[in-house]
Amino acid sequence: MTVLVSGATGRAGWHVARFLQERGHQVRAAVPDAGATGPWDEAVTFSFTDPATWDAAFTGVDRMFLMRPPQIGNVKRDMLPALERARQLGVRRMVLLSLQGAEHNPVVPHHDLEKWLRRSGLEWTFVRAAFFMQNLSTTHAADIREHGRILLPAGRGRTAFVDVRDVAEVAALALDGDGHVGQAYTPTGSRPLTYAEVADLIAAELGRPVRYVSAGPLRYLRSARAEGMAWGMALVTLALYTTCRLGLADRITDDVRALLGRPPIDFAQFAHDERGAWSPATARKPAATG
Numbered sequence: 267m268t269v270l271v272s273g274a275t276g277r278a279g280w281h282v283a284r285f286l287q288e289r290g291h292q293v294r295a296a297v298p299d300a301g302a303t304g305p306w307d308e309a310v311t312f313s314f315t316d317p318a319t320w321d322a323a324f325t326g327v328d329r330m331f332l333m334r335p336p337q338i339g340n341v342k343r344d345m346l347p348a349l350e351r352a353r354q355l356g357v358r359r360m361v362l363l364s365l366q367g368a369e370h371n372p373v374v375p376h377h378d379l380e381k382w383l384r385r386s387g388l389e390w391t392f393v394r395a396a397f398f399m400q401n402l403s404t405t406h407a408a409d410i411r412e413h414g415r416i417l418l419p420a421g422r423g424r425t426a427f428v429d430v431r432d433v434a435e436v437a438a439l440a441l442d443g444d445g446h447v448g449q450a451y452t453p454t455g456s457r458p459l460t461y462a463e464v465a466d467l468i469a470a471e472l473g474r475p476v477r478y479v480s481a482g483p484l485r486y487l488r489s490a491r492a493e494g495m496a497w498g499m500a501l502v503t504l505a506l507y508t509t510c511r512l513g514l515a516d517r518i519t520d521d522v523r524a525l526l527g528r529p530p531i532d533f534a535q536f537a538h539d540e541r542g543a544w545s546p547a548t549a550r551k552p553a554a555t556g
């Protein structure tokens with residue numbers, strides 16, 4: 267059975283593809299550039315916004331990992347037509363990478379995707395992930411590497427950070443197994459952390475100082491723009507970090523342990539595994555948060 271993984275070159279999709287392969291599935295990566303290599307059996311050129319790429323991606327596929335690219339804000343216009351085509355071509359199950367709290371928040375694009383899936387007649391599972399730890403080793407890596415700081419408008423709020431590998435393993439389980447249809451899971455880590463604590467944990471791993479700078483909205487926007495973030499993305503991330511500042515991003519669940527039979531990956535372990543992202547010689551492509 268072929269499983270389609272959208273966003274397979276992204277932070278979550280790459281690991282979803284890896285876990286599916288480990289579970290013996292034939293994995294087709296649906297990516298903007300079919301030349302991309304990774305843990306999959308085949309890759310096809312795919313864009314949610316390019317109808318010419320849809321049929322080759324969806325034909326012969328039974329299940330799909332569905333991810334909204336951060337660049338897409340209007341999912342009704344830019345994603346649902348592709349998903350309708352997937353349904354016509356026989357895709358039967360979709361596991362959606364959603365966002366913690368998306369069910370209560372009509373402003374986030376994942377809300378519309380969840381609504382569409384509920385009405386679609388397809389088998390669905392929602393994986394409503396907390397903030398990824400990997401935001402620190404991608405989006406914020408350059409600031410940590412070059413300035414020894416994390417500058418964000420998150421105040422002293424705590425965040426229920428989750429390692430994206432746990433999110434991906436939960437998604438792969440929902441694609442593979444049969445007891446997950448119609449379920450919504452919220453993978454989080456095991457302890458909510460402030461960004462000051464996050465800075466301390468990264469500093470302990472690196473053996474050099476990293477400090478958290480609690481910025482106001484304007485300072486954050488100026489800094490994000492100076493680092494090349496698009497206006498739309500800067501505003502979306504400002505909203506996300508504001509939810510954290512207000513104490514709305516700190517809810518811990520037991521879903522990772524209940525589903526995977528082990529505790530979530532801890533932040534210190536994540537920092538150890540990803541320390542290369544903050545070492546001076548490394549210059550990775552920054553990824554979007556949101």
Ligand SMILES: NC(=O)c1ccc[n+]([C@@H]2O[C@H](COP(=O)([O-])OP(=O)(O)OC[C@H]3O[C@@H](n4cnc5c(N)ncnc54)[C@H](OP(=O)(O)O)[C@@H]3O)[C@@H](O)[C@H]2O)c1
Nearest residue numbers: 273274275276277278298313314334335395396397398556
């Ligand atoms: N970051 C967080 O803390 C967090 C937490 C919970 C939920 N989420 C949600 O997770 C999703 C992002 O996942 P991620 O972090 O894995 O993303 P990511 O690392 O930014 O990767 C995005 C992927 O989408 C692909 N892509 C870009 N434009 C596309 C298009 N038009 N059609 C098809 N694919 C396209 C990219 O391909 P190329 O790179 O090859 O161009 C890449 O594979 C978002 O919906 C976000 O809201 C994020």
